Amino acid sequence: MSTSALVLFSGGQDSATCLAWALERFDLVETIGFDYGQRHQVELECRQTFLTKLKKSFPAWGAKLGQDHMLDLRLLGGVSDTALTAEKQIEFETSGLPNTFVPGRNLMFFTFAAAVGYRRGHKVLVGGMCETDYSGYPDCRDDTLKSLQVTLNLGLASRFVIETPLMWIDKAQTWEMATRLGGDKLVELIRDETHTCYVGDHTTKHEWGYGCGVCPACDLRRNGYQEFFSK
DSSP, rough: OOOOOEOOSSHHHHHHHHHHHHHOOEEEEEEEEEEEOSHHHHHHHHHHHHHHHHHHHHHHHHTTEEEEEEEEEEOOOOOOOOOTSOOOOOBOOOOOSSSTTOHHHHHHHHHHHHHHHHHOOOEEEEOOOOSSSSOOOOSSSHHHHHHHHHHHHHTTOHHHHHEEETOOOHHHHHHHHHHHHHHHHHHHHHHHOOOOSSSSSOOEEEEEESSOSSSHHHHHHHHHHHHTTOO
16 A cells, blocks of 8 residues: 655645645655746745645644655746746637647646656655546546556556546535645635636735636636535
8 A cells, every 4th residue: 555645736726635635645745846837937936835834734744744846847838839838818719628728738747747756656646637627628537647547657667546636526625625634724724825826816815815816717716615615
């Protein structure tokens, strides 16, 4: 049985909840983040603030929290022409996907995470991808990630397991999970210290957290927060 995990931690709500999920289950948890030239670079600053405050607020989890890895993948942003990697209006393409879709992003993230996990001895890779309440990205789908798990294991002659705790729940249930894991203290930490807004607005604060309030990511976060806390 695996006693350690590597969590893909972006600095956003979903990955922060998955980090808490992993800390409840494993003896050692390391984190990995990626600078891919994202428009919302502020999420990388939020990562460090969140990790620092998580250790202070939850000492038992802090004792399990190991090294944080940050990888430079700005080449991905350089070959992408999306609203997440350039200053352009968020809109839907003729394919039906929003232009916030960064082709290959999650595939690259897990591939590099597997390389780090291989070196560090982690067999479990944890990501906050979700197919229930999301923007339609094909690399967030359960089938995609199951297939990628097989490919990584064949290519690395290993036995990685990709865990996606949020895959079949919506944003309201994600807040519920955070409450179950760490109570109001964790909910407040996620609300106040994570960043999910695609535009990168971390100055405007709402009841559900920081953001522009109009981009698709803000819509999902606001609606989920209001649904859960109106119960």
